[in-house]
Amino acid sequence: MDEDILYHLDLGTKTHNLPEMFGDVKFVCVGGSPNRMRAFALFMHKELGLVEGEEDIKDICAGTDRYCMFKTGPVLSISHGMGVPSISIMLHELIKLLHHARCCDVTIIRIGTSGGIGIAPGSVVITDTAVDSFFKPQFEQVILDNVVTRSTELDKELAEELFNCSKKIPNFPALIGHTMCTYDFYEGQGRLDGALCSFSREKKLDYLKRAYEAGVRNIEMESTVFAAMCGLCGLKAAVVCVTLLDRLDCDQITLSHDVLMEYQRRPQLLISNFIKKKLGLCDQIS
Numbered sequence: 345m346d347e348d349i350l351y352h353l354d355l356g357t358k359t360h361n362l363p364e365m366f367g368d369v370k371f372v373c374v375g376g377s378p379n380r381m382r383a384f385a386l387f388m389h390k391e392l393g394l395v396e397g398e399e400d401i402k403d404i405c406a407g408t409d410r411y412c413m414f415k416t417g418p419v420l421s422i423s424h425g426m427g428v429p430s431i432s433i434m435l436h437e438l439i440k441l442l443h444h445a446r447c448c449d450v451t452i453i454r455i456g457t458s459g460g461i462g463i464a465p466g467s468v469v470i471t472d473t474a475v476d477s478f479f480k481p482q483f484e485q486v487i488l489d490n491v492v493t494r495s496t497e498l499d500k501e502l503a504e505e506l507f508n509c510s511k512k513i514p515n516f517p518a519l520i521g522h523t524m525c526t527y528d529f530y531e532g533q534g535r536l537d538g539a540l541c542s543f544s545r546e547k548k549l550d551y552l553k554r555a556y557e558a559g560v561r562n563i564e565m566e567s568t569v570f571a572a573m574c575g576l577c578g579l580k581a582a583v584v585c586v587t588l589l590d591r592l593d594c595d596q597i598t599l600s601h602d603v604l605m606e607y608q609r610r611p612q613l614l615i616s617n618f619i620k621k622k623l624g625l626c627d628q629i630s
């Protein structure tokens with residue numbers, strides 16, 4: 345293409361000098377909420393000890409209200425909204441952005457929230473494999489009128505490295521497990537408390553217990569397409585989500601605002617330690 349307009353990011357190859365703006369990016373962190381991703385960028389800025397002021401960390405995608413994007417040193421922090429279609433659009437444009445900017449050796453990590461299965465709320469699940477609602481390690485993309493099945497394997501070495509990093513953080517509950525990705529938060533995740541519910545409590549528990557037996561430890565809404573797209577495009581990728589509740593116990597998220605914020609910071613702390621370690625900024629993890 346003579347020109348590539350990254351419409352939902354409000355960036356383009358003719359309007360922006362992408363290599364100059366993004367050429368040094370080595371880590372990309374993505375998550376659903378714009379506020380979380382802004383908070384992560386500010387946290388990384390502090391952790392990396394960068395000189396310019398926090399006020400210089402501006403939303404690069406301010407011209408659109410679809411996604412927000414912040415850059416601090418080699419770390420890019422981007423929001424992706426909720427669900428597969430939303431993250432998929434963002435990833436198409438992000439991956440093209442990294443290509444146009446001539447970035448190399450980029451690691452991409454989704455830092456999110458999730459519902460746990462059979463584990464304590466507040467646990468951080470590092471995904472080894474993302475699975476669909478049938479516990480299969482695949483993502484089905486409808487392309488024209490064909491269903492194309494793509495693998496959702498993630499980088500096992502990276503998952504192990506993150507798990508080892510987590511062990512160095514005091515009182516940090518983390519584990520490696522499969523993550524189930526659904527197309528809905530309510531009936532799609534076996535919740536009884538949506539506007540619609542077409543199954544019994546027994547059926548719900550039977551489904552979630554079968555998921556647990558298949559190795560699933562948490563449920564969220566983006567991991568399969570994230571793993572599939574990053575895998576096909578040669579990006580090292582990981583998914584790190586905190587659990588907000590144990591779905592074997594309840595459906596509603598009753599955490600106080602403060603606890604919710606503290607839980608959401610857990611994946612951020614782990615990833616910040618990982619990035620600092622990769623950049624050689626700390627032998628001793630704080």
Ligand SMILES: O=P(O)(O)O[C@@H]1C[C@H](O)[C@@H](CO)O1
Nearest residue numbers: 375376426427456457564565
């Ligand atoms: O990154 P977030 O915390 O948005 O991920 C999960 C999956 C859905 O997008 C959302 C549902 O509450 O949270």
Ligand SMILES: O=c1cc[nH]c(=O)[nH]1
Nearest residue numbers: 457458459563564565
């Ligand atoms: O239960 C939950 C919690 C957060 N995100 C989800 O997708 N499900």
